[in-house]
Amino acid sequence: MRTEDMFHELLGLGRDWEVYECSFDKTSGVISLRIRELPGLWEHIRCPRCGQKATCYDHTQELTWRHLNVFEYRCQISCRLPRGKCSHDSCNHVFRVSAPWEGLSIHFTREFEAFALLLMREMPVKKAAEILGEQDTRLWRILHTHVNASRDQEDYSDVKAIGVDEMNIRKGHSYISVFADLYEKRVLYATEGKDARTWNRFSKDLLEHKGNQAAITLVSMDMSPAYQCGARTHCQQAQIVFDKFHVIKQVNEALDKVRRTEMRSWKGGYETLKKSRWIWLKNPENLTLKEQIQIGKLQENKLNTANAKQKKLFLQDIYTQTTEERARKKFRLWCRWVRFVNGRMKSTILNPMQKVAQMIENHLEGILAYWRSGTTNAFMEAINSVFSAIKRRARGFRSISYLINVLYFHFGKLHIPAFPSLFHSN
Template identity: 40%
Template structure:
């Protein structure tokens, strides 16, 4: 232990402290397993001016309070760096400013080494678990996480964005949602914001303007038939074409079909426990389910008729651009005259949004990508057992879904 307690050069080299800074002292608190390392600078040293970058600014005075930064542990010791920072009076710009140290970013309270390790851990583990591992409050770690995610998102190029998909994902139990805006072509989450009403479209528009991107760049938008999304798009992106997600279209029909089944099964016992055979695609059914469907699908049951309407609408997506409008019109006529009230009501909903339904034949856009993204988001949420705030949840979405390359880099000089 003797060498450890007197060898300043060991810490000087390990910390990679640059001149004119040097290790002036250290103290070991064995009872609490804490190591304090003290840094000072050479007499007559000059520093880089934080205001103009002049490299030979002279020391004006020294800030009285002792600054502290958490560093990576040395062996089993929780390690802190301490220094009193000089202020420099710059001959070039005339400003007097506190110097920026080369082992930490301003006001961080952590060294670059510590932040790099923390970010590596936070991309692999829940932040609460990282906090326990490194002995820091998770609120402080979230500040690190937000800083570097924000820096990485600043580098995302929005200049070529033309086609976006919109969907909401639950942020926590109850009616709490975050709306995602995804670039269909790059599969990147461009923006996420709390809520799922029409105002989220204005928030996204303001974000684009802030990034010096014209909202008129957005040519195509894919979403579900949420009235809030539709009105928001029409108001804030009036030149964009809306494509209604075909999986959402089929969801509307499946819900109507299931409503027919639930009503009919009271007088048709053979329909009990058959919900999934009508809603799933046939190739997803078990062998027993396929047999049961085969015995029921061509009967005179109302549910069987509703199922045939569903299959017919699925056939729409295999039609050509020119024939699709005629096919949809024939299907609509059949559905509204089917004497199946839920199916007729669903058909009228689709008819009201016919332009957006048929826009798929031009844009070929769906929200299938967003389903995959939502799966990643919810898996991350379960792993973390929730997040303290929506802001934290959104930052984790950016980092997880976009697979951000986050590199902690100290500044040149100091």
């Protein structure tokens, strides 16, 4: 078998194209394959405008695509792609014929792109670029092009339950809002900011993907007024659920405020409480023996932090209630308890806890909807917890759109080519 024929078979070029030359340059270590079309191609090429048959008009200048390595050597395909001319008299449209090996980016074949995407799923882009011997900017371009192309095809008409959450991008105050389908567990949309306008953009994107706001029956989110306003404006039919995750987050933040105030308020408090932040936030069953002893000692001081911690644990325990009615009673009791204890204090140190009680009372129906909705924001939580890893992967990302596309890439359940992507079908 001739080398040309062997590559023809390996590339699965069929009867439309042929490899007419292959060469290996020892100095650069590059294998070059030159390809041209065969007359059979014109039998099924149709004008993209009117669908009539076309004939060969001329050829482009030679274009080159990087393909998968052959052994450890770089391999590239070159071709002067034919341009067709429509045979219909009133059309005469001239168009470029696309080749089966072409990827979405101009420099790479489909197979190479699929392999690069596979690597980028498993490791940071920079690392994938090192392995492939490519500039990382070119790999980023592959990722962007594929994410954008697949998102264009996505269909959101089945979306019924959404979760929305803010995520911190950089230290400081830069945020994105992430909207996800809670049933399908995929990220639908992400955008800069965390104000009510993020909802306008989400709605627009939903419509562009055949989604329907009126079909959304459930929105799970935190208690930020901006999101509440957005959800009420755009998803009027939906039950708003304030997820357990957000309630617990609020009480944890309150607990930490109490600790920090207490740290400054009495002599020796600083040393005692300075390094104990994580111990207070942990649930008792997760404490190590050493931490248990440490917390036991801290509690001997009759700390307000210990008082707040006890309240946090009771609040968390409400989530083990099996019915909404029981939970309602417990939440009310909890709020009364917090107010009662706070009322008897001479200082304002437990005020953050009272604020949580106020917040619960103001949002009780949404908080209780958690028991009715049968769904949780666990998926949002999962994204949130791997988000820092994602940020590391996109290290050196140049803009927020990079980061958002990485989110879509990993959590969008997009139809991105898998490797090997066979263009061997013809």
